[in-house]
Amino acid sequence: MSTQTGAEPPAPIRSVHALVSGTVQGVGFRFHCAYTAQDLGLVGQVRNLPDGDVEVMAQGPAPKVTRLLTWLHHGPRWASVSRVTVTDLRPGALETTGFEITG
Numbered sequence: 001m002s003t004q005t006g007a008e009p010p011a012p013i014r015s016v017h018a019l020v021s022g023t024v025q026g027v028g029f030r031f032h033c034a035y036t037a038q039d040l041g042l043v044g045q046v047r048n049l050p051d052g053d054v055e056v057m058a059q060g061p062a063p064k065v066t067r068l069l070t071w072l073h074h075g076p077r078w079a080s081v082s083r084v085t086v087t088d089l090r091p092g093a094l095e096t097t098g099f100e101i102t103g
Helices: 029-040 062-072
Strands: 013-023 043-048 054-061 080-089 099-102
Touching (some): 013 062, 029 043, 029 099
Parallel strands (some): 043 099
16 A cells, blocks of 8 residues: 655756856856855855856756756846856766855
8 A cells, every 4th residue: 555645756956067158247146146046055156267257066956956047047137148058967966065156
């Protein structure tokens, strides 16, 4: 006899590396990205790159990572995102316990 508790299985973990191009430095992008990721319960980091792009590493339940990726396509209101390049990593690849702003 099987019993159903009504609980859904946990969402699979997704780990991504994203490069965000456009006017994304000097507009609060890292701060807002970190706030959004923390609000979603994700771990990882965001940092400025010397070429003007912003690099994001994020990990968590797949639907929440997808929500962050959707946010990256527009960013905060002062940003002008021209491109987001996403590479999926091995699930669980990030070994961090929080979401940080670096570099």
